[in-house]
Amino acid sequence: MPRKRRPKLAVWKFASCDGCQLSLLDCEDELLRLAGHVEIAYFPEASRAIVRGPYDLSLVEGSITTPHDAERIHQVRRASRFLVTIGACATAGGIQALRNFKDVREFISIVYATPVYIETLSKSTPIAEHVFVDFELRGCPINKYQLLDVISAFLHGRKPNTPPHSVCMECKRRGVVCVMVAHGTPCLGPVTHAGCGAICPTYHRGCYGCFGPKETPNTNSLSAWWSHLGVKEQDLVRAFRGFNAYAEPFRKESEAHE
Amino acid sequence: MTQNKTIKVDSLARVEGEGGIYIKLKGAEVVDVKLKIFEPPRFFEAFLRGRSFAEAPDITARICGICPVAYQMSAVHAIEDAFGVTVDGPIRALRRLIYCGEWIESHALHVYLLHAPDFLGYEDAIRMAQDHPDIVQRGLQLKKVGNEIVSLLGGREVHPINVRVGGFYRVPTKRELSPLMERLQWAREAALETVRWAATLPFPEFERDYEFVALRHPVEYPFNEGRLVSNKGLDIAVREYDDHFVEEHVPYSNALHSTIKNRGAYFVGPLARYNLNFDRLSPLVQEVAREVGCEPPCTNPFKSIIVRSLEILYACDEALRLIAEYETPDKPAVKIEPRAATGYGCTEAPRGILYHRYRLDDDGTILDAKIVPPTSQNQKMIESDLWHLLPSLLDAPQDQLLWRCEQAIRNYDPCISCATHVIKLRFERE
Numbered sequence: 013m014p015r016k017r018r019p020k021l022a023v024w025k026f027a028s029c030d031g032c033q034l035s036l037l038d039c040e041d042e043l044l045r046l047a048g049h050v051e052i053a054y055f056p057e058a059s060r061a062i063v064r065g066p067y068d069l070s071l072v073e074g075s076i077t078t079p080h081d082a083e084r085i086h087q088v089r090r091a092s093r094f095l096v097t098i099g100a101c102a103t104a105g106g107i108q109a110l111r112n113f114k115d116v117r118e119f120i121s122i123v124y125a126t127p128v129y130i131e132t133l134s135k136s137t138p139i140a141e142h143v144f145v146d147f148e149l150r151g152c153p154i155n156k157y158q159l160l161d162v163i164s165a166f167l168h169g170r171k172p173n174t175p176p177h178s179v180c181m182e183c184k185r186r187g188v189v190c191v192m193v194a195h196g197t198p199c200l201g202p203v204t205h206a207g208c209g210a211i212c213p214t215y216h217r218g219c220y221g222c223f224g225p226k227e228t229p230n231t232n233s234l235s236a237w238w239s240h241l242g243v244k245e246q247d248l249v250r251a252f253r254g255f256n257a258y259a260e261p262f263r264k265e266s267e268a269h270e
Numbered sequence: 271m272t273q274n275k276t277i278k279v280d281s282l283a284r285v286e287g288e289g290g291i292y293i294k295l296k297g298a299e300v301v302d303v304k305l306k307i308f309e310p311p312r313f314f315e316a317f318l319r320g321r322s323f324a325e326a327p328d329i330t331a332r333i334c335g336i337c338p339v340a341y342q343m344s345a346v347h348a349i350e351d352a353f354g355v356t357v358d359g360p361i362r363a364l365r366r367l368i369y370c371g372e373w374i375e376s377h378a379l380h381v382y383l384l385h386a387p388d389f390l391g392y393e394d395a396i397r398m399a400q401d402h403p404d405i406v407q408r409g410l411q412l413k414k415v416g417n418e419i420v421s422l423l424g425g426r427e428v429h430p431i432n433v434r435v436g437g438f439y440r441v442p443t444k445r446e447l448s449p450l451m452e453r454l455q456w457a458r459e460a461a462l463e464t465v466r467w468a469a470t471l472p473f474p475e476f477e478r479d480y481e482f483v484a485l486r487h488p489v490e491y492p493f494n495e496g497r498l499v500s501n502k503g504l505d506i507a508v509r510e511y512d513d514h515f516v517e518e519h520v521p522y523s524n525a526l527h528s529t530i531k532n533r534g535a536y537f538v539g540p541l542a543r544y545n546l547n548f549d550r551l552s553p554l555v556q557e558v559a560r561e562v563g564c565e566p567p568c569t570n571p572f573k574s575i576i577v578r579s580l581e582i583l584y585a586c587d588e589a590l591r592l593i594a595e596y597e598t599p600d601k602p603a604v605k606i607e608p609r610a611a612t613g614y615g616c617t618e619a620p621r622g623i624l625y626h627r628y629r630l631d632d633d634g635t636i637l638d639a640k641i642v643p644p645t646s647q648n649q650k651m652i653e654s655d656l657w658h659l660l661p662s663l664l665d666a667p668q669d670q671l672l673w674r675c676e677q678a679i680r681n682y683d684p685c686i687s688c689a690t691h692v693i694k695l696r697f698e699r700e
Contacts, residue, residue: 025288027310030685031335031428037383038427040414044406047396058383059394060283060676077310107332110317119316132311153335153428211425215432216602217439220328222429250321255332 019068019167022054024088026074026081027108027136032099033057033073035156042160050167065091069166071159072145075101075136077108082133082142089143094166097139098159100152100255104224107152109136109258113266136258147172150205152222152255158207176227178202179219182210191218198238200251203229203261224256231265245269274301279672284384284394284680291675293656298664303656305649305679315639323349323435323608323634330626330641331429334685336379339372339420340619342433343494344626344641349435351509352613352630353606360599361437362494364423367592368430369493369617370585371419374457375427376620377540377578377585378416380683381464382409385575388677389471405467408460412582415457419450419589437603447593454590461583462558468579469562474674477569478658480651481533482542485618491550491584492543494617499546500536509614511625517642528647535650538622539682540577541568552587555580571655571681578683608634619644621683645684652682 023033037043037058046052053063070092076082089095097103105112111119112135120132139145149162149172158174165172175181179201183190191197191213199218201210205226212219225231235248243251252266277293288309294302314333321329326345331338343365350357357365382405383395392398399406417427422442424430432438483504485496498514499505506514517526530536545566548556559565564576610632616625622644629638655678663671 027312029332029335029338031332031338034335034428037379038413038417040410040417043410044396044399044403047399052394052396055394056281056283058284059396060673061393061397077312081310107314107317107329108312111313114317116313119313120311122313122316122319152332153426208426212431212439215425215438215440217431217434220431247322250325254328 018049018051020053020063020065021050021163022065022067022070022088022092023057024054024070024072024074025057026072026085026102026139027077028074028099028101028106030057030073031153032102032151033071035098035154035159036071038156039160046160046163050163066093067091068093069163070095072097072102072139073099075105075108075138076142077133077136078131079133080131085139085142094146095139095143096147096149096162096166097145098149099154100150100222100224101136102139103148103150103259104256105136105138105258107255107257110253111136112258113253138258149174150223151207155207155209175206177206178226178229179204179206179208179210179213179223182206182208183213186210186214188213191216192237192241196241198241198243198251200234203231203234220251221254221256221262224259225261229261231261232268235265235269277668277672279676282676282679284387284676289684291656291679293660293675295660295664298661300657300660303653303660305653305656307649315641318628318636318639321636323352323628323630323636326628326636326639327433327435328429328431333641333643335428336376336685337372337619337621338429339368339424339433340617340624342430343369343617344615344619344624345628346433346435346615347494347617348613348615348626348628349630350606350613351615352611352628353435353609354611355436355604355606357437357604360597361441361603363592363596364438364441366493367589367596368420368423368433370589370592371416371423373585373620374416374582374589375413375420376416376683377582378409378413380620380680381468381575381578381582382406382413384683385578385677385680386468386471388673388680389575408463412457412460412464415453416585418453422446422450434603436606437601439602441599441602443598444596447596451590451593454586454593458583458586458590461579461586465558465562465576465579465583468576469564471575473570473572475570476572476659478571478655480537480542480569481530481535482545483530483536483538483623483647484543484546485616485623486546487550489550491547491552491588492618498616498623500530501546502533504530508616508625511614511616511642512627512640515625515642515647517646526642526646527649528642529650535654536647537571537651538644538647539574540581540620540622541571541574542622543618544568544577544580551580551584552591554587555584558583571678574681574683608632621645621685622647643685645682648682648684652679652684655681
């Protein structure tokens, strides 16, 4: 019987830090086995070889910030059977979406002496604002085990197992004492999407929202609790204006305190 | 008739980020070489304005997913400099330890997965693993040990969460660190094998008279502290950086080019550190360096793969020492009191010196930030290496010529995401 063709995997980069695609190379125990199950067809960070598309699964890292990238993402979509965004940049615009709250021309002149050389859009936007996205994997950075699960899910035609509940559930499961209740440490855990494993509370620090909003987050109520703890309005703005600043629930909450 | 030709590699592979090379030849003469960085700009220095000092280590980590610890370390040292705080004892030791983890992780990634395939003629490490499974496995497992250190101290490998101005949020007990000892003992052996193996790779004859720039500490191989020195007479405090180095904006790149005032291009990274600080390495590393015939001066950039391997060995050795001497501190961080001031920090990222400067107001709000990553400092030298390398390659078939140019660029382990806070290759024969 002829052996089935290995599905083709592609990894694309837009404006980002490379950390989410690095998560694939950080699967030190699984990488070579994974390469046995899928053909790593396009992954410039790891290989100079390029296998032509179309691709069965495209992982897209980074946000859209330039006119050229706004075109390129459509080519990526056309070449992909499934398109999965990985990380906060691709899913919410990333930390660079802080420009969306300011005048980008001012930003350019702060960093670059000759702004005329720089071509950039006024906003940093998530991939789903430009093309249809089959699945969004959260995190800044993503959790590499969730990434492996997503790849496996798409190869087997099942739904990825990435629960949309809050970080609080992960604290309870790990047996971590609530930093907000027990120590009065402001924590975004109650409104933040699970996936990291509640790392910050485990290290005695409040969650700072790397995985973006959970499903149906009550940001308003959390802000009120933070205010009880003595957090000032300007610090509430900063807290919601982090790596997922442009995700709608966080954006609206930060604007409410401005 | 003179033949003109343009050669370009539109998208450089096996580097972190997006860049290309553009080469223009007129007959046998090299007319132009440009390292192009298209990585879209992300404006970190702009949006740091108005953020709290406490957020700087988390935000600047996001400049680079490969070396987030370097950004965190430069940020905390610069801000502590502004606030007049010195961190020492076990907290200082833990900072060295997490940096050891990042060097091991980042160098093992580059040596085995990004650079070695060039020397052995493979498109990537996965194809290399079909013929050399044990070698690639060793690289992956070494990388994993580095990541284990970063994860244990930082909470996770990419963008660790535990680093703060003044120290850490939580410090490990001695007992929590002890499982790393056994792993590091294995890693030290694997690093020894790495050095011996790297030294057998085929190296092109290519030596240049570089100006190397690195930190130099009175007794240690440098991570977080020291003076900035070079082999051409530079010897300054970190806070004098802006008096001696300038950044220029060129039209074809989204990354700023750095030069030393009145002298031009300079070289940062493992080769620079090694040549300037060989006497600060542990006896084991010095001995192995002599054994494989790679003592300084080492001025062949292709041999940076050996030097990176030697630095992995050093980082394993140093991590073992730090863990053996570690005593859990009473507090995870020293007390921080903001004041209006400007602070300067420079640390040795895996790819070379990473400079941060912050101007802060009296409640600790950032008024102004400057960040100079190693790859923007090396950009000019990378281009200059290509100018010097190309004449010897003009008779080679174009694909070989291009591959050799790519390899020469990878000598610097360029991190393009960092440099724009690239590489594509374009080649032109008119």
